[in-house]
Amino acid sequence: MTDKQRNAPSRPKSRHSSGVTHVNEPHYDNFTVVGNHLAQHPELSLTAIGLATHIQSLPEGTPIGIKALAAKFREGEIRIAAALRELEEHGYLARPRERLQSGQVRTRAISYNKPRSAVRAAAAPLAEPEHGLAATPEPDPVPPPAPVAVPASAPEPPPAPDRPTPAADLLAGLRAHDPRLLLAERDVHRLTPAVTEWLERGVPPTVITHSLTSGLPQDPIKHPAALLSHRLATQLPPHIPVPPAHAATAHRPAPLQTCDGCDRAFRAPEPGRCRDCRTSAAVA
Structure with missing residues (x-):
């Protein structure tokens, strides 16, 4: 008997049976460096991760208000507002308020490509390599852009309250x-x-x-938090206007005085005689 000959070549073995396969090419212009701490964040939603990536790619001074972002994307104002709050909670975004010389209050937007916690972790000393081998850093195919300076006065994101408020x-x-x-x-x-x-x-x-709680829809509410x-x-109401300082004293009645002629009480800005005593003195 002769051995059976295989006519078809065997299929090449793949390194991965399933999952993503990356085809990476270097970028030399028009790119943004995004850390894996953001791209693979275990607590941020996909909307928040995508929104943070978009914000970090924008030029300095680009408006990132809710209405401006909703005009670009199909998610709508509710989902965009929720994603912005997620980024604030995890330190990727800060929106402090500041009062202008005109008295108006505006909200600034500060984007952090690496939150404070990640900055502190990156500043920690590296561990000694095992077996006495020197650690060899992988070469960067593309020089990274200059890091964005983090303002020293930027407020830390507010922590979740430990006690009920x-x-x-x-x-x-x-x-x-x-x-x-x-x-x-x-x-x-x-x-x-x-x-x-x-x-x-x-x-x-x-x-x-x-x-x-009033005027809620009759249908089941799938996302009560949204x-x-x-x-x-x-529906946020405006601040209660502060009345001018002179308004409190404009309608204040004159103090009580004791008449020098009849000892009767009357209202006048200064001590003296009441109206009847002044009239009697004028007739006399």
Whole structure:
């Protein structure tokens, strides 16, 4: 008997049976360096990761407000606002407010390509290589762009509150008014700053609860946190105007004085005689 001959060549063995295969080519212009701490962030949503990548690629001074971003993308204002808050919570974005000389208040936008926690981790000393071998860094095919200076005065992102606050209690208690408004603890922490802003503007908690629970749709609420975030952002009342300093004294009555002639009390800016005594003296 003769051995069987194979006519078809064997299939080449692939290094990976499944999963992604990368075809990488170097970029020499029109590119943005994004760290894996952002691209593979375990807690950020895909919307937040994509939005952070887009913001880091924009030129300095480009507006990144909710309406400006919603005009570019199809996600809509609610999802974009939620993604911006995620980036603030994890240190990739800061939006401090500053008062201008004209008295107006504007919001600045500061993008961090590496959060403070990642900066501190990168500044830590490297571990000694094992077996006494010197560590050889991999060469960079493309020189990285100059790092963006991080302002020293930029505020740290606010940590999640350890103790319940009035705003957090209000959010957690919304489910007593409507079971569909049951929030996860993470959503309560994320929405607490927005409710605190309402409280700081003098809105009573009962009014905030009514604004968040009245007029709800009859259909099942799939994303209660997104619904509440939209209402807190779009229905935020303005600050209570401060009356001028002279307004408090404009209608203040004159102080009581004792008449020098009849000892009767009367109102006048300075001591003296009442109107009757002044009239009698003029007739005499």
